[in-house]
Amino acid sequence: MSAQKQRERQQQAYQEQLRQIQHQREQKMREKLQQLKAEYLSAYSLPLNYPAKVTSVIDDDDDGGGTNKSKNDSIRTSKEFINARLLEAGLPLGGGAPSKLTLGDHSVAAQRFISDLEGTGCYDSVQVHIGNDQDNNDDDDASPEQQQMFDVTVRLKEKRWYKIYIGGGVNSDDLSSLGTSGGASTGNAFGGGAGAALGVLPKLQFESSLSASNLTGFADMSTALYSVDQTGASSFRFTHDRPLCSWLPKQSTLYDWLMPQDPRLEGDKSIEEQKTNDDIDEMQVLMGDDAQYALGGGSHVTLGVHALCLEQDFESTRSSKEFTRSIGVRLANHCRGASRGPGIGGPNKPSTSPPETMAGPYFFLDWNTCLRDTLPRRHSEFPFALDCSSDVAKQAGTAFKHSLTGGMYLNGSLTDDRYDPTMGYDAHLVGEVAGPPGDAGFWKLKGGGAFHFPLELLQMMTLGIESNDGTEEDETSASVMGLTLHSSVNFGIARPLTFNGLCSNLGGIPFSDRFYSGGPGQLRGFLPAGIGPRATKGGSSTPGGDSLGGDMFYTSTLAASIPFPSYFETLRQNGGRLFGFANAGTCVSVDPSVGFGSLSACSRIMNSSRIAVGGGVSMGTPMGRFELTYAVPMRYGPKDARKHVQMGFGFSFG
Numbered sequence: 183m184s185a186q187k188q189r190e191r192q193q194q195a196y197q198e199q200l201r202q203i204q205h206q207r208e209q210k211m212r213e214k215l216q217q218l219k220a221e222y223l224s225a226y227s228l229p230l231n232y233p234a235k236v237t238s239v240i241d242d243d244d245d246g247g248g249t250n251k252s253k254n255d256s257i258r259t260s261k262e263f264i265n266a267r268l269l270e271a272g273l274p275l276g277g278g279a280p281s282k283l284t285l286g287d288h289s290v291a292a293q294r295f296i297s298d299l300e301g302t303g304c305y306d307s308v309q310v311h312i313g314n315d316q317d318n319n320d321d322d323d324a325s326p327e328q329q330q331m332f333d334v335t336v337r338l339k340e341k342r343w344y345k346i347y348i349g350g351g352v353n354s355d356d357l358s359s360l361g362t363s364g365g366a367s368t369g370n371a372f373g374g375g376a377g378a379a380l381g382v383l384p385k386l387q388f389e390s391s392l393s394a395s396n397l398t399g400f401a402d403m404s405t406a407l408y409s410v411d412q413t414g415a416s417s418f419r420f421t422h423d424r425p426l427c428s429w430l431p432k433q434s435t436l437y438d439w440l441m442p443q444d445p446r447l448e449g450d451k452s453i454e455e456q457k458t459n460d461d462i463d464e465m466q467v468l469m470g471d472d473a474q475y476a477l478g479g480g481s482h483v484t485l486g487v488h489a490l491c492l493e494q495d496f497e498s499t500r501s502s503k504e505f506t507r508s509i510g511v512r513l514a515n516h517c518r519g520a521s522r523g524p525g526i527g528g529p530n531k532p533s534t535s536p537p538e539t540m541a542g543p544y545f546f547l548d549w550n551t552c553l554r555d556t557l558p559r560r561h562s563e564f565p566f567a568l569d570c571s572s573d574v575a576k577q578a579g580t581a582f583k584h585s586l587t588g589g590m591y592l593n594g595s596l597t598d599d600r601y602d603p604t605m606g607y608d609a610h611l612v613g614e615v616a617g618p619p620g621d622a623g624f625w626k627l628k629g630g631g632a633f634h635f636p637l638e639l640l641q642m643m644t645l646g647i648e649s650n651d652g653t654e655e656d657e658t659s660a661s662v663m664g665l666t667l668h669s670s671v672n673f674g675i676a677r678p679l680t681f682n683g684l685c686s687n688l689g690g691i692p693f694s695d696r697f698y699s700g701g702p703g704q705l706r707g708f709l710p711a712g713i714g715p716r717a718t719k720g721g722s723s724t725p726g727g728d729s730l731g732g733d734m735f736y737t738s739t740l741a742a743s744i745p746f747p748s749y750f751e752t753l754r755q756n757g758g759r760l761f762g763f764a765n766a767g768t769c770v771s772v773d774p775s776v777g778f779g780s781l782s783a784c785s786r787i788m789n790s791s792r793i794a795v796g797g798g799v800s801m802g803t804p805m806g807r808f809e810l811t812y813a814v815p816m817r818y819g820p821k822d823a824r825k826h827v828q829m830g831f832g833f834s835f836g
Contacts, residue, residue: 228285228312232276232445234268234334236261239307257340259304260399262441263425264336266481269442271295275334276445288312299338302401302517309337344394351389351409387411400428400481403517415493423486423517441481482516496693499711500728501559501570501721502578504694510550516542544591551620552583554694559721571717571728577693584620588613594834601834602757602802603634604666604743608834616679622692623678623685630672632835637665668741668761668835672704676733678774696731699769700823702830705737706765707794707813712823714769726821730771734787737767743800753801762797763811793817796826806833 238257268275272291292310299308314333391407402424410416430437490508497503558578561567568575589612594600596607611629616622674697678687699705700712714735716727743761746754768791772783798811809830818824 228288229331230273230275230288230312231331231333233261233265234275234336236264236336236338239309239337239339257338258343258396258399259338259340259401260428263400263428263481264338266427266441267298268295268334268336269445270480270482271298273334274445299401302395303403304341304396304401305338306341307339311335311337341395343397344392347389347391347393349389351387385411385413398424398428400425401517402428413495415495417492418490419492420489421486422488423484423512423514425481425517426483426485426513427481429485440483484512484514484517486512486514486517488512497559497721497723499698499724500574500693500730501724502574502693503557503559505555505557506552507554508550508552510548512546512548514544514546516544542593542595544593546587546589548587550583550585550587552585553580554583554692555580556693559723562722569721569723571720573717573730574693574728581621581692582619583616583622583692583695584618585614585616587615597634599757599802601807602759602800603632603668603835605634605636605639607631607633616685616695617681618684621686622695623681623687624676624691624695625679626674626676626695628672628674628697630670632668632670634835635667637667664745666743668739668743670739670835671736672738673736674734691733693731696733697735697769698729698731699735699737699767702809702811702828703807703832703835705767705792705794706763706796706798706811706828707815707824707826708792708818709823709825712825713767713792713819715771716821726823732769732771734772735767735769736787737765739763739765746799756801758799758801760797760799762795763813764793764795765813766791766793768792790819791817792819792822806831807835 236257236259265275268291271294273288273295274291292312296308296310299305312332312334387409388411389407389409391405393403393405395401395403397404402422404422405420407419408416427437427440430440488508488510490506492506492508494504494506556574556577556579558568558570558574561569568578589610591610592608594603594606594608597603598605609629609631612627614626616624616626676691676696678691679685680687697714698711699714700708701710705713711729711731714732715730717730718727720726720728741761741763743759746758746760748754750758768787770786770790772786776783792815794813794815796811796813798809800807800809802808811828811830812826813828814826815822815824
């Protein structure tokens, strides 16, 4: 009896083992089928109809509950504009998709399109649906080819056409002041300074603004902003940016060149042309999150106008104030309203930010006219006497400036993190020419770049270590984990131009158009405008002499950074880093008759270079890069304004 029970138990165990083996086989078969299905779907290319349908979105509240639906009520957005953005994002409408574009590629292109439109600030939500509606499946008028193609439906939830903001903010001009006197607003409205480095902590200010969006149906943005900062200085700014194609008649040649061609008319393209377009799409994908801002422009090319009334206080550096009124026109590769993140002031605040705050690579050409009043500081006891140097007094009064500025900013698009980079490189370059009918005549070039290299990547390349697979690392690997080397160089050159006497250039290049050096993120260990040419004496606010600025400057930084130790888990998770640095730079004036390449000029530049070393902490935030540093100046001049402990806030590593 016991032997029979034992045989039964063995048989049951054997059957249970067979069931487990069969279950495992079925599980593996299902996983394999799911994998094959996913591979098939990802590699499947859907032919898409052109044009895409554009509808508005019904909210859940408006629909009485349930999922969002679309309705065909009129919307402000141009359907032709939406189809152009879809084509530029890489979605192959019109059935002309190359065979290598799969359903996965369609999904990536659709997400790029959604990020593009949401970045304009004109939409609360953007949805892309690929598939045919039930009502349209039995369309007898459609050709067999069209019945086999799938519709693309874009559902938009447009924001209100107006936005009112009343509250606080910060002055972003203080953050775009590399190599300038306090922001390039005086020359180019809303930025265009020499670089996107950190500046002093920005001033708090009261702001009230009114913005209007998407009035033309091309995701245009108009903003009027009035602000008063904590020193009592007020400013008024106005911008109106819209795609260049919206200014043009549809029958014009330039309009046809900017807007993508109807893909249904491109069936006769040669193989070489198709390869060229494919290469462009691949280059676009390489730009990552900023791929929607194509370097070629297309419907993103923007023509905008701007105006500015601004009061600036320079009494702490050169014993004067300036009141500026300017108006200009800007041509750029995308709208200034496009933002990469919440930005300064939060997502509800309209954008009138400088170029270095824009999303993705930014290329622009700016024509600007500017009327500036220079107001020297008055003596506190004798109101009719000036409390400033004779150099500042010579430039008192009103001056007219007429200039053309062009430049480019990569804005961290080739780094792993814009505000706290550990790998990649960044660059900017801006040129300006001022001339008749203005009083000032000069040309100016300023630019720079930064390079970031993680030592862990070097170790992986030299030792063949692919990645951290969870095994214990040796001491050498642990010693370089997270260690990154940083380097940056910034420079500026300016030369006066007389245009055969048409520009007076009284007192040389105006102070506001000269270069100033010093401050956190640029030349740590020195105050803003803390080095460079100075007057023999200054006013009571500048006892060391008024800062006069130079016509040439350079700054360079070498640094190494590591993440915070694991003990400071919160700071480590939020991207906080410890870093040590050594920076050098100078700001000088060179006689116009002497070239910068001459031996005397080079000797003067090298002999006047300042050097400082130190360390600090940095952290990338949604608004920008923050750092706190302690620096020890190793080489400095007798009149330099030095400071050991500094805090800085800006848009990139400097």
